[in-house]
Amino acid sequence: MHPGESVQDRTESRLDRIRGSAPPRRHDARTIAALTRNPGCARRGVLDAAGVDKDLLARQVGFPAAFGQSRFAIVRGNVFEARVKADGCVDLLRMFHECLGSEPGGTEPGGTAAGEPLLVTGDAEPDETLAARHERTVAALRTASGTDRPVLITHPLLRLAVGGQDVHLEPDLVLVRPGGLFHVVEIKSFPVIDGQAEGEKVAAAAIQAAVYVLALRRLLGRPDAVSHDVVLVCPRDFSNAPMATRIDVRRQLLVLDHQLARLSAVDALVAALPPDLTFDLAPGPDGRPTRPAAELAAGLSRLDARYTPDCLSMCELAFRCRHEAAGRTAALGPSVREELGGVETVAEVLELAAGTRAPTADQAEAADRLRTTARMYAAGLAAGPATEHAAGDRGPTP
Amino acid sequence: MTAISSYARALAAASGTAVPTATVRHVHLAARPLILVPLAMAGEANAPLAAMVGTERERPELLVVPQPRNRDLRFAFAARLAEIFLPYVLGFAADIEELTNGPRTVDAPQLIVPNQAGVAFVRLFGRSTRFRTTTGDYAVEPSVPLLGRWLTFFAERAEVPGSSLMPAATEMLSLHWATGQSALEDANLAALMGWIDPPAGADGPAAARLAEDPRHCPPAGPTTDPGFDNEVLAPAIAAYDAVTDPSQLPDAVKRLEEALHSQLQPTWDLVWRALDRLRVLPGGASVPGRWEVDRSRYTGFHTYMIEEGLPQARRDGAVAAARRLNRMERAQASYDAERAFDDPLVMADHRVTGEAFLGSVVAVDRDRRVPNGRGKGRLVTRPLVTLRTEDPVRLALGMKVVATRRRRQECVVTALEPCDAGILVTLEAQNGMGRSAAPAPGSVPEVGESLCYSSVLADGVRSATMPEAEDTPWTHGGPPQPYEPSEQDTAEAWE
Ligand code: SF4
Numbered sequence: 001m002h003p004g005e006s007v008q009d010r011t012e013s014r015l016d017r018i019r020g021s022a023p024p025r026r027h028d029a030r031t032i033a034a035l036t037r038n039p040g041c042a043r044r045g046v047l048d049a050a051g052v053d054k055d056l057l058a059r060q061v062g063f064p065a066a067f068g069q070s071r072f073a074i075v076r077g078n079v080f081e082a083r084v085k086a087d088g089c090v091d092l093l094r095m096f097h098e099c100l101g102s103e104p105g106g107t108e109p110g111g112t113a114a115g116e117p118l119l120v121t122g123d124a125e126p127d128e129t130l131a132a133r134h135e136r137t138v139a140a141l142r143t144a145s146g147t148d149r150p151v152l153i154t155h156p157l158l159r160l161a162v163g164g165q166d167v168h169l170e171p172d173l174v175l176v177r178p179g180g181l182f183h184v185v186e187i188k189s190f191p192v193i194d195g196q197a198e199g200e201k202v203a204a205a206a207i208q209a210a211v212y213v214l215a216l217r218r219l220l221g222r223p224d225a226v227s228h229d230v231v232l233v234c235p236r237d238f239s240n241a242p243m244a245t246r247i248d249v250r251r252q253l254l255v256l257d258h259q260l261a262r263l264s265a266v267d268a269l270v271a272a273l274p275p276d277l278t279f280d281l282a283p284g285p286d287g288r289p290t291r292p293a294a295e296l297a298a299g300l301s302r303l304d305a306r307y308t309p310d311c312l313s314m315c316e317l318a319f320r321c322r323h324e325a326a327g328r329t330a331a332l333g334p335s336v337r338e339e340l341g342g343v344e345t346v347a348e349v350l351e352l353a354a355g356t357r358a359p360t361a362d363q364a365e366a367a368d369r370l371r372t373t374a375r376m377y378a379a380g381l382a383a384g385p386a387t388e389h390a391a392g393d394r395g396p397t398p
Numbered sequence: 399m400t401a402i403s404s405y406a407r408a409l410a411a412a413s414g415t416a417v418p419t420a421t422v423r424h425v426h427l428a429a430r431p432l433i434l435v436p437l438a439m440a441g442e443a444n445a446p447l448a449a450m451v452g453t454e455r456e457r458p459e460l461l462v463v464p465q466p467r468n469r470d471l472r473f474a475f476a477a478r479l480a481e482i483f484l485p486y487v488l489g490f491a492a493d494i495e496e497l498t499n500g501p502r503t504v505d506a507p508q509l510i511v512p513n514q515a516g517v518a519f520v521r522l523f524g525r526s527t528r529f530r531t532t533t534g535d536y537a538v539e540p541s542v543p544l545l546g547r548w549l550t551f552f553a554e555r556a557e558v559p560g561s562s563l564m565p566a567a568t569e570m571l572s573l574h575w576a577t578g579q580s581a582l583e584d585a586n587l588a589a590l591m592g593w594i595d596p597p598a599g600a601d602g603p604a605a606a607r608l609a610e611d612p613r614h615c616p617p618a619g620p621t622t623d624p625g626f627d628n629e630v631l632a633p634a635i636a637a638y639d640a641v642t643d644p645s646q647l648p649d650a651v652k653r654l655e656e657a658l659h660s661q662l663q664p665t666w667d668l669v670w671r672a673l674d675r676l677r678v679l680p681g682g683a684s685v686p687g688r689w690e691v692d693r694s695r696y697t698g699f700h701t702y703m704i705e706e707g708l709p710q711a712r713r714d715g716a717v718a719a720a721r722r723l724n725r726m727e728r729a730q731a732s733y734d735a736e737r738a739f740d741d742p743l744v745m746a747d748h749r750v751t752g753e754a755f756l757g758s759v760v761a762v763d764r765d766r767r768v769p770n771g772r773g774k775g776r777l778v779t780r781p782l783v784t785l786r787t788e789d790p791v792r793l794a795l796g797m798k799v800v801a802t803r804r805r806r807q808e809c810v811v812t813a814l815e816p817c818d819a820g821i822l823v824t825l826e827a828q829n830g831m832g833r834s835a836a837p838a839p840g841s842v843p844e845v846g847e848s849l850c851y852s853s854v855l856a857d858g859v860r861s862a863t864m865p866e867a868e869d870t871p872w873t874h875g876g877p878p879q880p881y882e883p884s885e886q887d888t889a890e891a892w893e
Contacts, residue, residue: 068625069624072442072631073441193522193525194525195713237526331579333399333582338399340404340408353408369750373401373750376749376750376789377402377409380745383743384421384422384742384743385421
């Protein structure tokens with residue numbers, strides 16, 4: 001360390017070393033949203049902050065993730081988005097009007113809608129750098145709030161600082177209403193059937209939209225200019241016809257704010273790591289990472305994981321962490337762990353239940369209950385009708 | 399999760415094999431169920447892709463939609479499914495017993511799907527077919543809307559706790575065994591069966607890991623493995639689409655059928671193996687009673703289909719929804735209570751929480767008579783029974799309890815006092831002793847008898863009084879309009 005080097009710089013260079021020569025994997029809205037689930041995991045915290053390619057890392061240590069995407073789903077998503085944006089978004093504006101409850105089209109003195117929205121495309125232009133595109137879309141966002149027509153900006157490139165690093169984000173659409181109120185619009189291809197959609201998918205879309213709201217607020221520097229009401233555009237029923245639903249993401253914003261603030265804790269985490277720790281996945285001549293799996297696995301074990309079954313649906317390292325968590329009550333799910341008195345390992349649980357292990361002071365109550373449970377379980381099993389299922393030798397009903 | 403099921407998971411994790419959480423079977427298993435393994439196309443709104451269906455293990459029917467985005471082909475699939483499904487379902491309607499409150503069929507159809515997602519598929523497929531008309535621009539086969547209404551009926555029953563009309567294999571298994579993995583992972587039928595019935599030479603965890611690998615074991619659907627979609631299915635569908643010479647169509651279809659067969663057959667086999675495992679268990683005492691309710695509902699819906707037959711509404715009105723919720727809660731409470739009374743291993747959970755206890759009778763005041771409280775000096779028989787228990791009893795005075803082996807007799811807790819080894823619980827028997835002044839022989843427990851009393855009883859949930867549908871307050875949308883399928887319903891695009 002050199003004198004004058006700030007904590008931030010130090011962390012930054014340590015993170016660079018952890019990642020090694022590979023280009024950093026930046027966060028996106030999906031991974032930021034994932035932070036709100038299992039936020040306490042230091043392993044993911046450090047790897048994400050360093051921009052390590054977790055998918056490649058998981059494969060390299062022999063536990064490839066199973067997050068494939070079907071071509072059919074991708075095609076359907078693209079077809080739907082194209083359809084939504086067809087015809088200059090006039091239809092879309094009418095739907096916003098319906099679901100946002102007031103007149104996003106603005107009303108002229110005579111009471112007629114101000115007509116067609118102004119369309120601004122934020123999509124990348126040929127040879128445009130990210131920085132240039134960001135500048136361009138930000139400028140468009142700023143001017144949009146001054147017009148008296150509704151403005152729709154497709155794929156603006158936003159920026160959000162996450163754990164001290166800038167992350168680029170691309171919402172599907174941003175609607176700017178006359179008067180300058182911004183709404184984030186997300187286009188999703190899962191259907192809303194009779195007014196209902198799959199809860200998990202809606203929740204994921206809401207938190208993702210909240211990430212965009214947050215980014216937009218910070219970018220504009222005016223939190224009240226960006227509405228906490230986001231619009232979700234999904235296919236209606238079994239058709240391809242879009243419908244818009246308003247979702248209040250205030251709760252998600254609170255959670256996100258909290259998680260992002262916590263990310264600074266990476267400094268402390270990184271400071272406690274051995275200085276030579278690295279997950280450099282630099283490829284050899286065959287394109288595969290050269291670092292031996294055993295070394296990567298050993299490195300992983302320096303980073304504390306906090307596995308829960310929920311990880312299976314959100315983190316590329318889940319299979320690896322599950323493997324490590326074998327024998328722990330956490331691997332059985334949070335509510336099971338809780339029912340087992342929060343005791344750490346399965347072996348401890350069973351020993352406490354059998355009375356072959358002396359409980360620590362704060363395990364006393366749990367141990368008591370476990371002994372009762374074990375006794376009731378055995379008695380219940382023995383009292384059932386004798387079948388092969390109930391392990392035949394336990395005798396008939398008393 | 400309950401204490402017992404959590405402990406059972408710990409046991410299973412330590413031993414590497416699933417352990418029982420039930421000693422009797424709590425679901426009805428039909429002698430000849432109809433198994434349905436559906437697959438849907440990724441990304442689409444419940445677009446059927448294929449199904450394996452049938453009542454005979456060795457002879458499943460394979461239905462395939464060669465291009466799931468094609469509306470006509472989807473409805474052709476629906477019509478073919480109806481050809482199998484409707485004769486099976488309607489086949490139970492003729493054999494009827496007359497009861498005082500109307501007829502009831504002596505048996506009912508049972509539809510079994512692999513998992514919860516399969517139940518959701520049936521619900522949505524019912525929704526997408528029940529409004530179709532058989533005339534006009536969007537005409538479909540007459541069997542299609544019928545299929546839709548029946549599928550909707552099954553899907554609605556599947557939400558009712560304790561109904562066995564359309565159980566999912568995973569749910570049935572999870573009710574009877576605990577694995578050493580999480581409930582989330584138990585949703586994978588192959589992994590769950592890996593714990594319960596691992597192949598020779600493998601233990602639960604190893605079998606479950608293998609089962610999770612889509613190259614080794616296709617997912618139980620309706621969502622297919624993305625790898626299969628991209629590498630096998632997409633090219634096969636593209637080849638089908640590219641056919642210009644009709645003589646080549648059968649080959650293109652055959653290629654698709656073979657591909658989809660490979661994804662369906664393993665799940666089909668698993669469902670049957672799951673049924674094998676469940677059939678070994680003796681049926682719980684209250685299972686036939688719940689199946690009677692299912693039979694009544696089936697009979698009722700069959701009659702409705704003949705007399706009116708309109709499709710079910712898109713959504714319940716506010717009062718209907720509240721009533722439904724209330725019915726569900728009560729069904730859940732009585733189902734939970736019945737299972738505990740049928741099964742000491744389920745009752746064990748209530749014993750852990752202290753809502754139930756096992757004790758031996760130490761004293762009986764058999765001929766006790768007390769004033770009936772309604773004046774005129776009338777006396778009623780109210781024997782007192784005192785039991786000693788070592789269970790962690792958490793009952794309060796005045797609570798109602800019933801013994802598992804004396805289900806027709808309600809008792810009230812009148813005293814709880816600690817003794818040297820446990821607790822003395824005194825109960826006052828309220829009924830079930832016959833009509834004469836002295837209790838009928840055997841109707842009161844005797845000293846030395848060992849009994850399990852529980853306070854978790856079926857009538858635990860009070861039903862709130864609900865306004866009549868026509869009095870729905872405006873805050874809840876006002877009185878519902880009687881449901882008539884509209885033009886829009888039938889014309890609804892299904893692109
Ligand atoms: S899978 Fe592992 S690294 Fe990822 S969040 Fe879970 S515990 Fe952390």
